[in-house]
Amino acid sequence: MKNTHIVLFLILFNLLLAQDIIYDESGKRLRSRKVEAVVGSDIEAAPFTTIILDGSKSNPTDGSLTYEWTFSPNLLFQQDYSFDDFDSMIPYLDSEIKIPDPNGRVSIKKIITRNKYLELEIPNVEPGSNFEVILRVQNTLGLHDSDSLIIKVDDPILSGHESAFSDVTIAEDGSSFIVTDEGSEYREPLTETTINSDHFTIQAINKNRLNPMEIRMLNAYIFNHLKSIGIKNILDPNRDIEPRVRVNKLYERLRIEPDTVLVIYNDTLLSKNDRSSYVNAPIDTLFNSREINDSLLVTDTSFIYKRYETITDFDSLRYTEVVDTTLEYKFDCESFDCAAENAFLEQAGQILTWGINEYSEFEFHYFNLEDIYQSDPLGFWDAKPIVFSPSAESELRYPESIAIDADGHIIVVSGNRQSVNELDFSMDPKNVIYPKEILDDIIYPAGVAAGFLDDIYVTDRSGHAVYKIYDGKLSTVYSTPRDSDGLLLEGEPNTPTSIRVDQEGNIVVLFEGDGSVHQFNERGMRKELLSAGLIDMPSDIAISSDGSLYVSSLSKRQIFRVAVDGSVIPIAGTQNSSTTAVDGVTALESYLGEPVSIDFDASNRLYIADNTFGSIRVVATNGIITTLNSIENRIMNIAQLRVSNHNLTTLYATHTLDHRLTRVRYRTISNSSKFDYIHYPYHIIEKDGIYGLEEPINNAIRLVLEDFFPEEKKPSIFKRIADSNRKIGEYFKNRPLLFGLLLILLNQGISTALSDGGAIDLPPDFPF
DSSP states (O other), X not given: OHHHHHHHHHHHHHHHHHHHEEEOTTOOEEEOOOOBOOOOSOEEEOTTOEEEEEOTTSBOOSSOOEEEEEEOTTSSBGGGOOOOTTOEEEEOOGGGOSSOOTTOOOBEEEEEESOSEEEEEOOSOOTTOEEEEEEEXXXXXXXXXXXXXXEEEOOOOOSSSTTTOOSSOOOTTOOOEEEEOOOOTTEEEOOEEEEEEEEEEEEEOSGGGSOHHHHHHHHHHHHHHHHHTTOOSBOOTTSOOOSEEEOOOEEEEEEEEEEEEEEEEEEEEETTSOOTTOOSOOXXXXXXXXXXXXXXXXXXXXXXXXXXXXXXXXXXXXXXXXXXXXXXXXXXXXXXXXXXXXXXXXXXXXXXXXXXXXXXXXXXXXXXXHHHHHSOOEEEEEEEEOOOOHHHHHHTSSEEEEEEOTTSOEEEEETTTTEEEEEOTTXXXXXXXXXXXXXXXXXXXXXXEEOSSSOEEEEETTTTEEEEEEXXXXXXXXXXXXXXXXXXXXXXXXXXXXXXXXXXXXXXXXXXXXXXXXXXXXXXXXXXXXXXXXXXXXXXXEEOXXXXXXXXXXXXXXXXXXXXXXXXXXXXXXXXXXXOOOSSEXXXXXXXXXXXXXXXXXXXXXXXEETTTTEEEEEOTTSEEEESSOXXXXXXXXXXXXXXXXXXXXXXXXXXXXXXXXXXXXXXXXXXXXXXXXXXXXXXXXXXXXXXXXHHHHHHHHHHTGGGSOOOOOOOHHHHHHHHHHHHHHHHHTOHHHHHHHHHHHHHHHHHHHTTSOOOOOOOSSOO
């Protein structure tokens, strides 16, 4: 009997322990009886906005909780809530509500449910009204906890934009189109926005490159010029613009939530079954007797265990919410996408942007919003020569080498004055070596590279030296040793040309004299990276993002990677008899004609300038080669190619004998995009102020908005004859002496004809 009591005690003790075992969402066993209500932070929402009350963070999460939601009067109404079978609803009594609902709806006081989410719509009440929501959770043992939040009613959402942009009249023809609001994952658009396709907006972008007064004056000039050429429904860019526009962008959202429930049930096992997975003692023992025959009775023993399992169910919750109910008008746009977003808020379908772009060009861009939403953009690489101001042009004759510094500025070696020039944002060249007397120390600046600390490195091809320029001062990194007679020593690297700076700040130099490549650290210590003679006729070097050295060879028509042990491995260009530049194959399968220059971008893509085909080839990280520029956009006679990774990847190429630089950039434009540029605007402003931009602006607008200008009619033949006679008459009217001389000559000619070839009476010698 005593043993029986001990067994019963153990069973009851384990039962109590079992009640304390719960599981979290991951299935991990926890020993806790804590009940905690968590309803989240306060909510601000506008009338008619649908919100979700979320009690899912309440503990425990084993499915044992009951959720009791209590609401302030006139927040949630019986007609607006869909009840589940297990929900219980308690309404407010009339005596409990000070101000009854004017529509006679029944206000809900409490909802008792097993649902941890509750959806409700904010009522249309005065802004600033507050409603309290209390969540009380309770488990099966009666343990409970409460939490609350305040719902503050915000200003109502305006469904349109007319209040902010009321200075445009609606077109009589009613031309418009619909833009459907796009949603993210699990969102479906519910509303559409009407765009007035004939409304015109002027957007100044990159404003920080001009001062506020210049911006306002140019805005006004462009606005008035557009009106003068007959364009209607133009939004004044200098008007007062609301910084925030309230728009009702509703989305239907699908929320999938896992719901983990702890299931407890009894599991009966025979004594012969495997019971090793049960840690606790059985809660009961059963003895079953069965008769095999008349003389044999067999008793089977069964054990009853308490079994715990977690079952995860996924609930799909559909609800509507307002996303980005407040949209901000962006006053400091730097891109066309930003200007398009502003146009969307203004509901204007035509967009003209202007501003000084990142390449120091005064850029005009026209496009329409319908094209943005209804067609895919066009992407292509565009190669255009850089147009310099007259003062800069004379400084940059015979450009040979080029580099890009850490700020994105261009550094160009000019053969005209053997100078090293830095072009800042205004594209005004500044000689980086001063005073001028030091320039005589460099005989033939053949290569240039920029360091990371405003330091610049230059190679002197004829002086056989490598120099460092810092703060205008020149210092020598390396000079080829000479004997007592001033002759170069045999076996020493000479004739330095291409120069690069690696990721660790070391200087890497190509010496064309013997075809070797050497590295110099900040202390001037030299290390050979490529031995002389391994690569025939090297033309350029480049360093990849992993620090590997690459060398181009003109005679081999290949690009080589230099291994750590100094050996060379071809990575681009074929050696077979084929002379075809093929795209979409491995780089070793395509022919390279004249790989004069190479460089890498930030993504470790290799760019090769090939002067035979006037093309720039690109080798991706997977080894596949393609051509960057099209046949219609060939780039011939490249002296050197360098990649700028400042902002967007941009390529720059020098053309020494053509006295020009080419900029190659990737462009993404819409089908309706039209561009025009005013070159060297800073030079114009410095000379004449923004007044000097007026005539170029007129010409640029006429080009980008050519479809808005009426086609000029050619004058008739009679009008042209009359105009010609009028001009001739005015010409001789202002020159009577010449007219009299012609009359005399005409008279003599007629007399000769009538006299059948007699002597010609010429006018007397001048003066008459």
